[in-house]
Amino acid sequence: MRINVIGGGLAGSEAALSLADFGNKVVLYEMRPTKSTEVHHTDNFAELVCSNSFKSESLENASGLLKEEGCKLGSRLLQIAHHHRVPAGKALAVNRETFAEEVSSRIENHPLIEIKRQEICSLCLDESVNIVCTGPLTSGCLEDFLAELFGESLFFFDAVAPIVAADSVDFSRAFVADRYALDGDYVNCPLSREDYEVFWKELVMAEVAEVENFTDRFLFERCQPFEEIARSGIDALRYGPMKPVGLIDPVTGKEPYAVVQLRKENISGSLLGIVGFQTRLKWNEQKRILSLIPALRAVDIVRYGVMHRNTFLDSPRLLNPDLQSKIKRGLFFAGQISGLEGYVEAIVSGRIVAMNVNRFVHGCQTFIPPSETMIGGLIHHVTVSGRSPLKPVYANFGLLPEIKIRNRREKNRVKVIRAQEEMQRFLEGVER
Template sequence: MSNQEVKIIGGGLAGCEAALLLADAGLKVRLYEQKPVHFSPAHKKDGLAELVCSNSLKADRLDSGSGLLKAEMKLLGSHLLPAAEKARVAAGGALAVDRDEFSGLVTAAVEAHPNITLCREEVTVIDENELTLIASGPLTEGALAEEITRLTGQESLSFFDAAAPIVAADSLNMEKIFAASRYGRGTADYLNCPFDKAGYEEFYEALVNAERAELHEGDTINVYEGCMPVEIMAKRGMDTLRYGPLRPVGLVNPATGHRPWANIQLRSENKENSLYNLVGFQTNLKFGEQKRVFSMIPGLENAEFVRYGVMHRNSFLCSPKVLGGNLALKEHPNVFFAGQITGVEGYMESAAAGLIAAHNILRRLAGKTELMLPAETMCGALMRHVTTENADFQPMGSNMGILPPLENHIRDKRQRYLALAERGVAAMEQALAEA
């Protein structure tokens, strides 16, 4: 395959994962990344695989949807998971990373690979006769978006995604904040800001009445449920946040000896623990309103906000109509897609799609049939979601609910999920052995 060349558009997680796997297999890869020539509304750094929302890659334990996904990605040959492990920061049972270190490790791996040529330029034309993988992400815009529309014959769907604010650790009032993990499990990796009933109700009223930033796309927008702005979620009812991102279960405030009425958790953004993310506080409030309202959170009275929350448009294909099971366009089989533009939701899900697309490119070049992963695997279930006809197609992240049920039902949830995960890993191992 040394004479074969693949063009990859997009230096995010999906594009980098695919580029490294294809290059290791001996293909020549031209990886196109538009930064720093052009930045999307969410991207700020020059590095590849930039994390623009949370720095969490979700749960690491096997008995979870994201944990199973990671186990399968290791079997598929992931390069990004080892980088994430090196850049890991404390986050309880989750795999969270120092985003700058993670990006730096991935960028270095791509730049050092002899089979990868990194092209820092925008792509405005797609040659459907050229072997191409489009992993341009959910913020694809301009001429490239028009080219994708030309090839797919339909307008991309879109929704709005939101990111949470980040505060400086040395500006927090630690007399009101306590470090703890839920139910005392594991290490105390999260900082907790406990509300009493009166404080929460005052905060709630300020939040639901705060002024939001204008969106240029008009009022008729779809907000993805997984990244619901906290102010929109709050308007569903006074207790919605208390049963959502502010749930206090499994926590005891050492100052009172009781469970807080509501609780906000802060998660470290870097290894130095100098920056913290407000977990679950994706928002589209105006910056001044964020400062005013979020300073009402116990311990954040004088917080320095090093990044305010933002909201931006995300786009994705109506993949079931246009993509085959190998993630190539049905009408243009040389053009593959991967990442969030296909309708998978999440960092690791995007990287997994890059791996699967890369494996299918290799199989295409070797004259083999497409890689059809079993429905019992998380990767297989996600691929079926994005390639099976669905009248109301929406993005999907890894979760145990999309897997086929066990033949023998297990009532205990934790044991049931572990059994589903073990079945998924075994199914992946067998599928790859037979491929």
């Protein structure tokens, strides 16, 4: 049976490489470079469209558990990510160029993968297995096809932070430290109370770009533009992305009034992303507003923040727990379009769907890890227990079945141990 993977982003690249490594012939469709999206900049497979971080590796963090599970499941992309890591404290951050180049080269040189650089606007649903991995920026014609198939359309908006050149940051007005540490990987740009108040006043008045179909109702709480956060009150940023807690300015020996944090975007640290400053400000306004931060007075913005559309299905109504359509057998979804938000979520869902498609084409029953595991909990949420209409979710301990322990840290620690045991049992079952 012909297996088509539509979309060569994170989920699609993982699914295609995994299926080919299982011994299946795969046709991978990717519309870039013929047609691009608002946020992709290259022709590479598995391009990271925003931050270069795959989040924390610590098992005290839900994303750390998800990554551990992805590695145990045999994720190809997480393995490649480890080859291209750059220093980022407890986080797994990568050099985005070399990471995507290696994924692309593995796909291009795989004897079982055929690449077709074309936009897919409809799917042949009867003779093939299709895995749709077209992500948050699924092209309009495919979105229309899916809307017609399922009888509904769904999209909303997210926002992206600017990236700046490190050599344009004034390091005499910045310091390098992680929270609660004397050194670290983050560049911190402190603001005094006076600096902050001017910055805030100008920010709430700054001009934003018009975005087609944009309404505030569609903003995703976790990825609100920083100007929207600012509008909710003068201190909102100081308690959000600009919080100074645990950061001591070596010049004053005190916590600053507010801080803008910059994180490495490549191994040399020549590019720095502004943490939490996703925005839909006009580009000239981004320049003007950033120049109000003392360390960024003359900053060179190498990639401006943008606002973007986000497409996903109402999966609890439309998908089975194996991420297969309830109405069309052989039509699978992975990545953000299935409602799983985040790079690692996209990758691990691509791996799980590949494992299931491999079983499906060989006439075996599909299965997913139990909901006590982080990937099982995520998939269970988007296909079974999440409320319709769905809001995309990223890994978090709240998704896992409750354990009656009062202390939150201890509860999460026990949830991690239970998840590890369940994953082990699942993997032994897969082998049998």
